[in-house]
Amino acid sequence: MGDVKTFELGPTVLQKGMTVPNAKLVYSTYGELAPDRSNLVLYPTSYGAQHGDTEWLIGPGRVLDSSKWFVVIPNKFGNGQSSSPSNLGEPFGHGRFPVFTHWDNVQAQKRLVEEVFGVTKIPLVYGWSMGGQQALHWGAIFPDMIERICAVCTSARTSIHNKVFIDGVRAALTADPAWRDGYFAEKPVTGLRAMGRVYAGWAMSQAFYREKLYETAGFSDLEDWIVRSWEGNFIRRSGDDLLSMLKTWELSDISDNPIYHGDLGKALGAIKAKSIVMPGRTDLYFTVHDSEVETAQMPNAEFRPIESIWGHRAGNPSLNPVDEAFLRQAVDDLLAT
Numbered sequence: 001m002g003d004v005k006t007f008e009l010g011p012t013v014l015q016k017g018m019t020v021p022n023a024k025l026v027y028s029t030y031g032e033l034a035p036d037r038s039n040l041v042l043y044p045t046s047y048g049a050q051h052g053d054t055e056w057l058i059g060p061g062r063v064l065d066s067s068k069w070f071v072v073i074p075n076k077f078g079n080g081q082s083s084s085p086s087n088l089g090e091p092f093g094h095g096r097f098p099v100f101t102h103w104d105n106v107q108a109q110k111r112l113v114e115e116v117f118g119v120t121k122i123p124l125v126y127g128w129s130m131g132g133q134q135a136l137h138w139g140a141i142f143p144d145m146i147e148r149i150c151a152v153c154t155s156a157r158t159s160i161h162n163k164v165f166i167d168g169v170r171a172a173l174t175a176d177p178a179w180r181d182g183y184f185a186e187k188p189v190t191g192l193r194a195m196g197r198v199y200a201g202w203a204m205s206q207a208f209y210r211e212k213l214y215e216t217a218g219f220s221d222l223e224d225w226i227v228r229s230w231e232g233n234f235i236r237r238s239g240d241d242l243l244s245m246l247k248t249w250e251l252s253d254i255s256d257n258p259i260y261h262g263d264l265g266k267a268l269g270a271i272k273a274k275s276i277v278m279p280g281r282t283d284l285y286f287t288v289h290d291s292e293v294e295t296a297q298m299p300n301a302e303f304r305p306i307e308s309i310w311g312h313r314a315g316n317p318s319l320n321p322v323d324e325a326f327l328r329q330a331v332d333d334l335l336a337t
Contacts, residue, residue, distance in 0.1 A: 002028030002055055002073065007112050012083075015257070016099040020088065025108045026081040027051070027074045030058045031066035037118055041069045042109065042125045044134035045076050046316065047245055048237060054131070056318050063328045064126060069335075072117075074109045076100075076134065078244035082108075085183075085240035095182025097240060100248050102130075102137045103257050109134075110142060121145060124335060125273075128152040128315040129285075130245070133252045139271035140254040148334045149275040152327065153306075153315030155286045156294045157253040157264050162285055165202055166250050172198045173239060184239040191239060196230035203230075205282035207309035217319040268297035274337060275301040276330045280314035304330060 005027060012023035028051040033040060041064055045054060051073040057063040064071050075081035077100035085097040092098060113119040125146055127135035132154025139149050140156075155162070176191025178184045208214075214225035234242065254260070255267035275298055279291035288305055295303040308314035308323050317323035 002030045002051060002058075004028045004051065007108075007116055009083075009108055009111065012104070012108070014098055015101045015103040016251075018098040020083055020092075020098060023077075023083045023108070025074055025083075025112055027072055027112060028055065030055065030064075030071040030073075031069055033070040033117060038121070038123065039069050040113060040117060040119045040122055041071045042113065042122055042135075042138070043071055043073045044105065044109070044125070044127050044131040045073060045079055046127070046129040046131045047249060048079070048234060048242060049131075050079055050081050051075055054128075054316070057324065057327070063324060063331055069123075072113070074105075074112060076102075076105045076130065076245070076248070077108070078241055078248055080238055080241045084238070085244050086238035093183070097183070097244060099251070100244060101251050101256075102134050102248065102254075103141070105134055105248075106137045106141055109138075110145075121147065124148040124150065124331070126150045126152075126331065127154065129154055129312065130249055130252070132315075133158075133249070133254075136271070137252075137254050139273045139275065140267040141257065141259065143270050143272045146273040148337075149271070149273045149301075150278070150327075150331055150334055151275065152278045153280045153283050153286050153312055154277075155252070155290060156268055157255065158250055159287075159290055161287075163250055165285060166246050169195055169198055170243065170246055173242060176239070178239070188239040189235065192235045192237070192242075193231045195242070196232070196234045197226055199234070200226050200230040202284050203312045205284070205309050205311035207282060208311055211309065213310070264294075265297050268294060269299060271298050272300060274334065276304050276334055277301055278304050278306055278315065278327070278330060280306045280308055280310070280312060282309050283312045283314065285312050 009023040125135040132151040172194040173191040176188035178188040219225040260267040
């Protein structure tokens with residue numbers, strides 16, 4: 001378990017407008033910061049995840065070795081820990097929720113590492129899915145601050161096809177009768193369960209289901225897998241928070257800012273960090289082809305696909321030691337340079 005703390009950001013002006021007067025960034029740390037502050041690894045959170053959901057890969061001998069590195073998980077805005085619809089209070093409630101972007105996340109995280117830890121050079125930013133989007137934002141927005149990036153099953157700009165998926169998930173969730181005038185009047189249990197079932201079909205590959213790999217992961221049958229792993233994953237969260245994170249995902253674009261003005265090639269070309277970009281071969285969200293096109297525009301990046309039938313979850317292989325070993329090797333290769 002990590003050491004969980006809150007960094008009070010104070011009045012925070014968001015990229016898409018609106019000011020959060022008392023914004024906060026909740027973060028968790030693992031390991032010890034070196035006296036020369038040279039061993040901080042930043043590990044941003046993925047969609048729907050809080051720090052406790054992703055810390056499984058931290059520890060001696062794991063993907064992120066906390067016996068050597070000081071690992072920091074900053075909870076992104078909207079995830080229910082850091083500033084989110086569920087904890088902002090009025091006047092932000094009842095459909096007046098602010099829009100958070102990865103620009104907002106990375107700006108807040110920069111303040112955290114500088115003001116709390118006194119770190120001005122980060123050896124590695126590691127991220128999966130929306131965490132990987134944040135890692136690439138770091139590389140483009142603060143290229144002189146980041147030495148290495150490991151970006152797993154992710155994208156520099158959300159593709160049109162990915163936006164179609166996001167809109168489908170949003171439609172399933174907001175079809176719940178609790179959705180009224182831009183917010184949920186009560187917990188949308190039906191919508192959360194529907195969302196989980198939609199997600200289950202996209203998150204894993206066709207081959208994963210054909211081979212019934214959920215049975216090797218400790219689930220008795222398909223329904224057990226969907227109820228416990230997918231419905232259960234979302235029903236514990238606030239519907240408003242999940243919609244907030246979907247919007248952040250939809251808007252993700254490392255070039256959508258005052259530095260690059262929408263020029264994705266320029267933003268990718270500005271990333272100086274030694275990087276390994278790792279799409280999943282069977283990922284239906286962030287495809288190998290899209291990832292290859294983006295990686296080719298990064299001057300110091302290696303394209304290293306995960307050869308796995310675990311779909312998007314190949315990048316978060318808590319139930320799959322083979323893919324975990326592949327990720328660990330990539331991190332070891334990066335940190336050995």
